[in-house]
Amino acid sequence: MQAALASWTGPGAQQTQLVRERDALAARVHRLERELAELRGSEDISAGVTGQDRELVTARVVGIAPVGTPVAARTVTIDAGREHGVRPALTVVSGAGLVGRVLRVSEASSDVLLLGDADVVVGVRFGEEGALGMVEARPAPGLPVRDAGELTLTVVGDSPVTEGDEVVTLGSPDGRPYVAGVPLGTVTRVDPDSGQLNRTAVVEPHVDPDTLDLVAVVLGEG
Numbered sequence: 001m002q003a004a005l006a007s008w009t010g011p012g013a014q015q016t017q018l019v020r021e022r023d024a025l026a027a028r029v030h031r032l033e034r035e036l037a038e039l040r041g042s043e044d045i046s047a048g049v050t051g052q053d054r055e056l057v058t059a060r061v062v063g064i065a066p067v068g069t070p071v072a073a074r075t076v077t078i079d080a081g082r083e084h085g086v087r088p089a090l091t092v093v094s095g096a097g098l099v100g101r102v103l104r105v106s107e108a109s110s111d112v113l114l115l116g117d118a119d120v121v122v123g124v125r126f127g128e129e130g131a132l133g134m135v136e137a138r139p140a141p142g143l144p145v146r147d148a149g150e151l152t153l154t155v156v157g158d159s160p161v162t163e164g165d166e167v168v169t170l171g172s173p174d175g176r177p178y179v180a181g182v183p184l185g186t187v188t189r190v191d192p193d194s195g196q197l198n199r200t201a202v203v204e205p206h207v208d209p210d211t212l213d214l215v216a217v218v219l220g221e222g
Contacts, residue, residue: 056216074117097183097206123170131159155199
């Protein structure tokens with residue numbers, strides 16, 4: 001009798017089992033959708049690093065620096081670290097372009113110093129001719145006030161700069177801290193000549209640090 005009762009399931013038990021199976025299937029679909037999104041994100045990131053043959057490790061942003069800490073609010077934490085091959089001073093990118101560089105590394109996570117931090121200066125090329133310049137967050141004294149997130153391009157030499165010029169990284173020795181050819185931003189307006197030694201312009205970065213999610217660390221060539 002007990003065996004017969006144990007093997008019998010009524011309508012309520014059947015409904016509970018169906019609900020469990022439905023929930024398990026929904027969780028699996030959600031996981032597969034997330035994996036597909038990450039795969040597509042990785043492909044976008046690879047394309048964003050100029051399509052060159054570079055070894056990347058993808059990661060997610062899992063934290064931001066609280067206001068008041070060193071490099072306040074201009075760092076994020078990612079879930080890739082020493083055990084994934086990440087080292088300090090490596091380039092970090094997203095599908096849109098340059099994110100920043102690795103600042104500190106622990107075993108399973110890293111802190112990334114973002115483009116737009118007050119102490120970050122990036123050598124760049126801009127325009128069709130690949131003219132040289134440098135991009136930073138702080139405008140020189142005497143320049144118009146920048147809106148939040150806008151960067152300043154300072155031209156090296158006498159090359160002209162035009163609204164709409166694309167700006168990419170110049171590259172560093174051994175690709176550290178910045179590999180060459182990564183899209184950085186677009187010139188949105190040119191500053192008026194106010195007696196500065198070099199031409200300057202406003203750059204709108206491609207990457208919005210407030211919406212960062214999937215990124216990649218450039219480990220090296222090949």
